[in-house]
Amino acid sequence: MRLTHVFALRFSLLASVVLACxxxxxxxxxxxxxxxEMDDSLEDYAEHIIRRSLxxxxxxxxxGGTNNQYYLRPVSAAYAENRPHxxxxxxxxxIRLKKExxxxxxxxxxxxxxxxxxMEIEVSTPTIDKEDLRHAIFFWIVFLYxxxxxxxxxxxxxxxxxxxRPLRALLSWLDRYQPGTKETPPDxxxxxxxxxxxxxxxxxxxxxxxxxxxQQKTFIGNASHEMQTPLAxxxxxxxxxxxxxxxxxxxxxxxxxxxxxxxxxxxxxxSLLLLCRIENKQFAETxxxxxxxxxxxxxxxxxxxxxxxxxxxxxxxxxxxxxxMNRELAATLLSNLLKNAFVHNVSGGxxxxxxxxxxxxxxxxxxxxxxxxxxxxxxxxxSPGKASSTGLxxxxxxxxxxxxxxxxxYSYEEGLHVFxxxxxxxx
Amino acid sequence: xxxxxxxxxxxxxEIIARSLRKERYVVETAETYRAARAKAMGYEYDCLxxxxxxxxxxxxxxxxxxxxxxxxxxxxxxxxxxxxxxxVKGLDLGADDYLAKPFHLAELHARLKSVLRRRxxxxxxxxxxNVTADPEHFRVEVxxxxxxxxxxxxxxxxxxxxxxxxxVEKQTLAExxxxxxxxxxxxxDFIYAQMKNLRKRLKDAGATIExxxxxxxxxxxxxx
Numbered sequence: 323m324r325l326t327h328v329f330a331l332r333f334s335l336l337a338s339v340v341l342a343c344x345x346x347x348x349x350x351x352x353x354x355x356x357x358x359e360m361d362d363s364l365e366d367y368a369e370h371i372i373r374r375s376l377x378x379x380x381x382x383x384x385x386g387g388t389n390n391q392y393y394l395r396p397v398s399a400a401y402a403e404n405r406p407h408x409x410x411x412x413x414x415x416x417i418r419l420k421k422e423x424x425x426x427x428x429x430x431x432x433x434x435x436x437x438x439x440x441m442e443i444e445v446s447t448p449t450i451d452k453e454d455l456r457h458a459i460f461f462w463i464v465f466l467y468x469x470x471x472x473x474x475x476x477x478x479x480x481x482x483x484x485x486x487r488p489l490r491a492l493l494s495w496l497d498r499y500q501p502g503t504k505e506t507p508p509d510x511x512x513x514x515x516x517x518x519x520x521x522x523x524x525x526x527x528x529x530x531x532x533x534x535x536x537q538q539k540t541f542i543g544n545a546s547h548e549m550q551t552p553l554a555x556x557x558x559x560x561x562x563x564x565x566x567x568x569x570x571x572x573x574x575x576x577x578x579x580x581x582x583x584x585x586x587x588x589x590x591x592x593s594l595l596l597l598c599r600i601e602n603k604q605f606a607e608t609x610x611x612x613x614x615x616x617x618x619x620x621x622x623x624x625x626x627x628x629x630x631x632x633x634x635x636x637x638x639x640x641x642x643x644x645x646x647m648n649r650e651l652a653a654t655l656l657s658n659l660l661k662n663a664f665v666h667n668v669s670g671g672x673x674x675x676x677x678x679x680x681x682x683x684x685x686x687x688x689x690x691x692x693x694x695x696x697x698x699x700x701x702x703x704x705s706p707g708k709a710s711s712t713g714l715x716x717x718x719x720x721x722x723x724x725x726x727x728x729x730x731x732y733s734y735e736e737g738l739h740v741f742x743x744x745x746x747x748x749x
Numbered sequence: 750x751x752x753x754x755x756x757x758x759x760x761x762x763e764i765i766a767r768s769l770r771k772e773r774y775v776v777e778t779a780e781t782y783r784a785a786r787a788k789a790m791g792y793e794y795d796c797l798x799x800x801x802x803x804x805x806x807x808x809x810x811x812x813x814x815x816x817x818x819x820x821x822x823x824x825x826x827x828x829x830x831x832x833x834x835x836x837v838k839g840l841d842l843g844a845d846d847y848l849a850k851p852f853h854l855a856e857l858h859a860r861l862k863s864v865l866r867r868r869x870x871x872x873x874x875x876x877x878x879n880v881t882a883d884p885e886h887f888r889v890e891v892x893x894x895x896x897x898x899x900x901x902x903x904x905x906x907x908x909x910x911x912x913x914x915x916x917v918e919k920q921t922l923a924e925x926x927x928x929x930x931x932x933x934x935x936x937x938d939f940i941y942a943q944m945k946n947l948r949k950r951l952k953d954a955g956a957t958i959e960x961x962x963x964x965x966x967x968x969x970x971x972x973x
Contacts, residue, residue, distance in 0.1 A: 550829035
């Protein structure tokens with residue numbers, strides 16, 4: 323969720339609560355004020371009639387023009403006993419002038435005349451329709467809420483967007499960033515202190531990262547390089563020992579096993595060195611490598627070497643795939659992918675190689691279930707139980723693809739492990 | 750045959766020297782650029798085995814210096830750096846071959862032999878018993894009669910003719926003939942199939958050599 327979206331959502335939720343409280347408060351205050359005014363005028367009206375009635379003056383006729391009206395009637399002492407002498411109510415009243423019932427404010431007094439008789443006077447004045455008022459208030463509150471929200475959110479989004487530009491630039495840089503590319507964060511001249519700090523921090527982070535990456539690369543390169551000579555010494559000493567006529571066959575077998583282990587180690591070392599050299603952008607000379615021809619010769623060798631596994635190999639050549647790259651690296655790439663397909667295959671399995679004008683696809687049977695696509699191209703990622711693999715083959719393939727702007731993807735489709743090398747269109 | 754081994758690592762130097770002496774070469778060693786320069790300029794050698802990275806200089810500079818001084822010595826570069834650039838540079842500077850560490854001693858001997866054979870001139874044929882191979886024209890003859898071989902069979906035979914009498918381990922053979930990418934094969938029956946055909950053809954042609962199975966893990970070329 324984006325910051326602006328979170329902001330808009332939270333704002334609208336909070337605003338709706340505040341506006342709801344405010345509208346309730348507004349309604350009650352308004353009603354209070356209206357009742358107060360009405361009651362005052364009703365009291366005046368009632369007092370005027372009572373005074374007249376007590377003084378024996380003629381009572382006013384029902385007023386014309388206003389809808390105020392009154393009833394004056396005698397009541398029994400018991401009736402007066404049981405009721406409060408002043409009552410305010412809201413109820414519907416029949417308006418004689420209009421000949422219909424309307425909501426009204428009603429004031430009722432019970433008073434005693436000089437002769438001891440109890441009288442009840444009821445004065446009423448039509449009031450506002452509270453239901454209507456509530457509806458109106460509700461409607462306008464909702465309208466206000468909507469309008470307010472749209473304006474506030476709109477303005478905010480615009481302001482935030484404008485001011486977040488340095489942040490967006492930084493984020494898009496982070497998306498693209500890959501260690502080792504020596505790309506520095508965008509230099510956005512912003513007056514906002516936080517963003518300036520962030521940019522500074524990013525720059526330092528990138529520089530530090532580059533430095534570490536460089537150090538790591540140099541270290542791996544140096545370490546594998548320094549190991550070559552001792553490895554050669556060990557291997558050669560064993561070879562010399564193997565020429566000794568006095569050795570028994572069992573001893574020789576042991577030595578040969580040791581030699582194999584050493585060879586594995588030196589292969590691993592060579593692969594690491596190769597990785598370093600690819601990452602250091604060596605292998606400058608390129609040519610248009612015909613992958614179809616390359617695949618043919620490699621497949622013949624692998625078929626030969628893995629004949630005991632009885633793997634059915636189908637090669638489907640839809641077009642000729644030519645890629646501009648170093649021949650040695652092209653061979654390493656393709657042979658690593660094919661070797662992978664053979665080595666990790668099951669007896670009686672299948673391999674399908676597909677070549678098109680822009681892509682190369684190697685699909686093979688193997689252990690069921692998809693592999694960990696996240697880590698499969700990592701160095702020394704091993705599938706369990708394969709002692710002879712260096713764990714560098716796919717890392718190498720990946721590095722070669724990266725070097726030439728190709729994409730290497732893994733997927734698991736219909737029980738097949740699929741590796742695809744694709745030419746990425748440079749626009 | 751006199752060989753100068755220029756190598757800064759003492760162990761490596763000792764092993765190469767010992768292995769060469771076993772083959773009855775006369776071996777001199779140098780461990781620094783200065784020592785190597787003094788020896789190479791002052792004496793005649795049939796071949797230099799030259800390590801590129803020396804503590805006090807670069808082996809390639811020595812090559813250039815020798816070239817400037819007009820000394821025509823055979824040189825095989827031994828380098829821990831398996832970089833094409835180095836290889837090309839070295840060969841441009843007049844080196845005869847380039848061997849990346851770690852290497853098999855058998856490989857070193859084969860390369861050395863081939864360099865020395867070229868130095869003697871003319872004789873480019875590989876010969877063992879009554880079998881001769883002409884690597885330039887991909888031809889094999891037994892007692893003067895041509896022998897038809899498959900491509901891998903031919904590669905295997907030539908590999909062994911370069912290393913007569915040496916034990917060649919199956920995996921090494923596979924990588925040499927089929928390529929480095931065969932390194933993870935877990936079964937070497939495919940070599941056996943080729944080997945069977947090759948042996949049969951040699952025998953049928955009346956060759957006086959045989960590729961023998963040695964101890965179940967390798968092969969050896971022997972004269973009958």
